[in-house]
Amino acid sequence: MDDTARMAQALPAETGRGTVAAPVPVASGAAERRRRRRAQQWTAWGFLAPVVLYLAAFYAYPLYRNLDLSLRDYTVRSFVQGDAPFTGVQNYADVLHDPTFWPALAHTVIFTAVSLLSQYSIGLALAVFFTQHFPLSATLRALFLVPWLLPLIVSASTWSWMLNSESGIVNAALRGVGLGGVNWLTSPTWSLVAVIVANIWIGVPFNLVVLYSGLQAVPDSLHEAAALDGAGAWQRFWRITFPLLRPVSAITLLLGLVYTLKVFDIIWIMTKGGPSDSSTTFATWSYRLGFGNLLPRFGPGAAVGNLLVLIALVFGLIHIRVQRKQYAS
Amino acid sequence: MNGTSTRRWGLTSLAIVVIASAVAACGSSGSASSGSSASSGAAAKGTYTVWDPYPQFDAGSAWAKLLDGCGTQAGVTVKRTAFDTTDLTTRTLLAAQQGNSPDVLIVDNPVVSTLADAGVLTTTEDNKVDTSQVAPNLLAAGQSGGKTYGTPIGANTLALYYNKSVLKAAGVDPASVKDWASLTAALAKVKAAGKKGITFSAIGTEEGSFQFLPWFWGSGAQLTDLSSAQAVSAVTLWHDWLGNGYAPNSVINNTQTTSWQEFATGQYAFAENGTWQLANAKKAGFDYGILPIPAAGGGTAAAPTGGEFVTVPVQGDKGRYATSDKLVSCLTSAQNLLATDTTLSYVAPTRTVQDQQVSADAGLAVWVQAVGAAKGRTSDNLGTRYPKISEQLWGAVQAALTGSKSPKDALDAAQAAAGR
Numbered sequence: 001m002d003d004t005a006r007m008a009q010a011l012p013a014e015t016g017r018g019t020v021a022a023p024v025p026v027a028s029g030a031a032e033r034r035r036r037r038r039a040q041q042w043t044a045w046g047f048l049a050p051v052v053l054y055l056a057a058f059y060a061y062p063l064y065r066n067l068d069l070s071l072r073d074y075t076v077r078s079f080v081q082g083d084a085p086f087t088g089v090q091n092y093a094d095v096l097h098d099p100t101f102w103p104a105l106a107h108t109v110i111f112t113a114v115s116l117l118s119q120y121s122i123g124l125a126l127a128v129f130f131t132q133h134f135p136l137s138a139t140l141r142a143l144f145l146v147p148w149l150l151p152l153i154v155s156a157s158t159w160s161w162m163l164n165s166e167s168g169i170v171n172a173a174l175r176g177v178g179l180g181g182v183n184w185l186t187s188p189t190w191s192l193v194a195v196i197v198a199n200i201w202i203g204v205p206f207n208l209v210v211l212y213s214g215l216q217a218v219p220d221s222l223h224e225a226a227a228l229d230g231a232g233a234w235q236r237f238w239r240i241t242f243p244l245l246r247p248v249s250a251i252t253l254l255l256g257l258v259y260t261l262k263v264f265d266i267i268w269i270m271t272k273g274g275p276s277d278s279s280t281t282f283a284t285w286s287y288r289l290g291f292g293n294l295l296p297r298f299g300p301g302a303a304v305g306n307l308l309v310l311i312a313l314v315f316g317l318i319h320i321r322v323q324r325k326q327y328a329s
Numbered sequence: 330m331n332g333t334s335t336r337r338w339g340l341t342s343l344a345i346v347v348i349a350s351a352v353a354a355c356g357s358s359g360s361a362s363s364g365s366s367a368s369s370g371a372a373a374k375g376t377y378t379v380w381d382p383y384p385q386f387d388a389g390s391a392w393a394k395l396l397d398g399c400g401t402q403a404g405v406t407v408k409r410t411a412f413d414t415t416d417l418t419t420r421t422l423l424a425a426q427q428g429n430s431p432d433v434l435i436v437d438n439p440v441v442s443t444l445a446d447a448g449v450l451t452t453t454e455d456n457k458v459d460t461s462q463v464a465p466n467l468l469a470a471g472q473s474g475g476k477t478y479g480t481p482i483g484a485n486t487l488a489l490y491y492n493k494s495v496l497k498a499a500g501v502d503p504a505s506v507k508d509w510a511s512l513t514a515a516l517a518k519v520k521a522a523g524k525k526g527i528t529f530s531a532i533g534t535e536e537g538s539f540q541f542l543p544w545f546w547g548s549g550a551q552l553t554d555l556s557s558a559q560a561v562s563a564v565t566l567w568h569d570w571l572g573n574g575y576a577p578n579s580v581i582n583n584t585q586t587t588s589w590q591e592f593a594t595g596q597y598a599f600a601e602n603g604t605w606q607l608a609n610a611k612k613a614g615f616d617y618g619i620l621p622i623p624a625a626g627g628g629t630a631a632a633p634t635g636g637e638f639v640t641v642p643v644q645g646d647k648g649r650y651a652t653s654d655k656l657v658s659c660l661t662s663a664q665n666l667l668a669t670d671t672t673l674s675y676v677a678p679t680r681t682v683q684d685q686q687v688s689a690d691a692g693l694a695v696w697v698q699a700v701g702a703a704k705g706r707t708s709d710n711l712g713t714r715y716p717k718i719s720e721q722l723w724g725a726v727q728a729a730l731t732g733s734k735s736p737k738d739a740l741d742a743a744q745a746a747a748g749r
Contacts, residue, residue, distance in 0.1 A: 293717075
């Protein structure tokens with residue numbers, strides 16, 4: 001959205017400059033100049049039209065519809081007849097007072113924060129590890145990409161088999177070393193842990209790839225100079241690698257945040273947000289309200305979805321602000 | 330610079346508004362044109378659309394041929410579209426919103442009252458579909474506010490599958506299982522013999538409620554009062570089975586399919602599952618039997634009915650109902666019902682066809698008995714109140730089974746939320 005907005009500004013600005021620079025015959029006068037400028041502006045809009053149309057049809061309109069859904073009292077009848085009464089923020093108030101709201105918010109925050117931090121630190125550790133070239137390092141790195149390549153439904157189903165209380169391999173291993181089995185997916189204390197573990201596994205490759213390519217941009221000469229000055233490996237990482245990686249880290253974390261906030265499939269396939277809402281996040285709650293019941297509740301479902309969009313947007317704006325400050329300094 | 334950029338922003342947003350309204354206009358003209366194409370089809374007396382939830386049947390299947398045959402009989406061409414059953418409700422609502430509903434819609438029975446409430450379906454008074462032969466307990470799922478909105482094409486329900494060799498090794502006679510006490514005693518013996526007791530599905534979706542309902546109704550509880558003493562006894566039954574290790578903890582996350590997979594390992598004595606698993610049971614590789622689910626004090630508990638209804642959605646052109654009625658009558662005629670319900674592994678909704686089914690396969694007798702005792706989830710005039718109650722019910726069962734609440738507290742909270 002942001003890129004295209006910038007484009008929209010940039011394009012006419014350039015054509016404007018072009019007009020000024022063009023040699024203007026004295027005889028044709030001001031009218032001719034205005035006509036040409038207008039023609040050029042129309043051409044600019046002509047070029048812009050496809051992208052604007054695309055944005056309007058596939059981004060602006062669905063967002064508008066979702067907002068509209070969340071502000072009306074939809075029942076199945078009024079959905080069909082199209083005469084749902086406008087109720088203002090009633091759906092939001094309902095959602096806020098729902099007993100599921102605070103647990104779902106807490107789960108969303110915990111799920112996102114723990115996933116993000118673990119994915120990032122594991123990804124970074126692996127990326128640093130793989131910058132040391134050793135035999136088979138390329139093969140190993142490729143293997144770490146597997147979770148990324150598998151369809152989510154495959155990995156989530158596999159996790160749910162592995163974590164099954166009765167026949168899962170994880171419990172079999174735990175019992176093998178003399179520990180009791182854990183009801184990973186069926187106990188309210190463990191279900192959130194189980195989905196977070198699965199999500200970390202799925203998210204590590206993305207962090208690994210982005211951070212690894214970020215590390216390539218850190219010049220070796222800096223490390224060598226620091227080493228000559230007597231800096232240890234630990235100091236070299238914290239004083240050189242980490243600060244130089246900051247822009248890449250910021251974008252990795254922001255993208256990770258957006259991906260993690262909206263994670264739905266893993267949780268839905270593994271636990272359905274249960275048992276008793278113990279692994280319900282805003283994403284699964286929104287789906288359950290809208291589609292998880294014989295009687296769809298589109299209004300509150302859309303309201304929860306919009307809250308999710310809002311959270312992602314706030315963090316996106318924070319990111320842009322921080323980035324701007326970095327450029328300024 | 331600032332002044333020009335504001336102006337350009339104004340232009341951009343204006344352009345977006347213009348384009349958005351143009352898109353909206355396209356949208357409305359699109360639906361208008363599809364509406365007119367439907368009515369022009371009627372003028373040509375040509376094509377009738379049928380939607381069903383049987384994507385497993387392709388164009389060459391007996392079901393598709395039956396639809397074509399019924400179309401030929403009524404003198405029209407039938408255009409069939411099959412959807413996934415969860416997808417069908419949303420598609421139907423969207424189609425109704427745009428005024429291009431199918432002529433005949435075959436839809437899962439608990440959805441009928443929701444669609445009827447949305448004003449999508451015609452009553453049997455309007456469409457003249459004959460329902461006089463249908464068993465009243467099956468028809469009730471399609472009734473709401475004293476009106477009938479369709480006719481069942483077939484029914485399935487739940488019963489207890491048992492593994493003969495596991496029971497024999499534990500010294501349990503299946504015929505002794507007549508009520509909850511004798512079933513629990515049988516489970517205790519099986520556990521003592523080193524095998525696993527019973528598996529079912531208590532997942533936090535409609536499937537969980539569907540599986541719990543035979544025990545809920547079997548206790549004498551009513552869906553209008555989730556916190557009754559009978560309801561507490563039903564949840565306590567399941568709760569204690571888990572506590573005593575008669576049922577695995579995995580039931581909390583089991584779908585009916587994963588529950589069946591557990592039973593298919595041959596380690597379990599009992600499994601609560603549906604008519605549709607019959608084909609898989611024959612492939613399981615061990616000797617199995619089927620019992621109706623017992624009620625608390627003996628006798629057969631009412632299990633919820635599954636299976637679809639044939640309905641006629643509302644059309645702009647009321648002249649189409651006559652032909653739609655011919656199609657529905659053809660699909661639900663005794664001879665066609667027998668063929669269809671055999672392929673779907675359903676029990677027929679009429680007495681005569683049920684008798685024919687049993688005489689062809691004596692193994693179906695127990696299912697006919699179970700269907701005879703079964704009850705629609707939306708029956709008792711619950712209609713669209715059912716989904717809300719069901720959501721609270723499966724929530725309460727999960728809360729009790731995980732131990733986060735006592736059965737009584739869980740059901741009290743559920744009743745309070747469902748009554749809101």
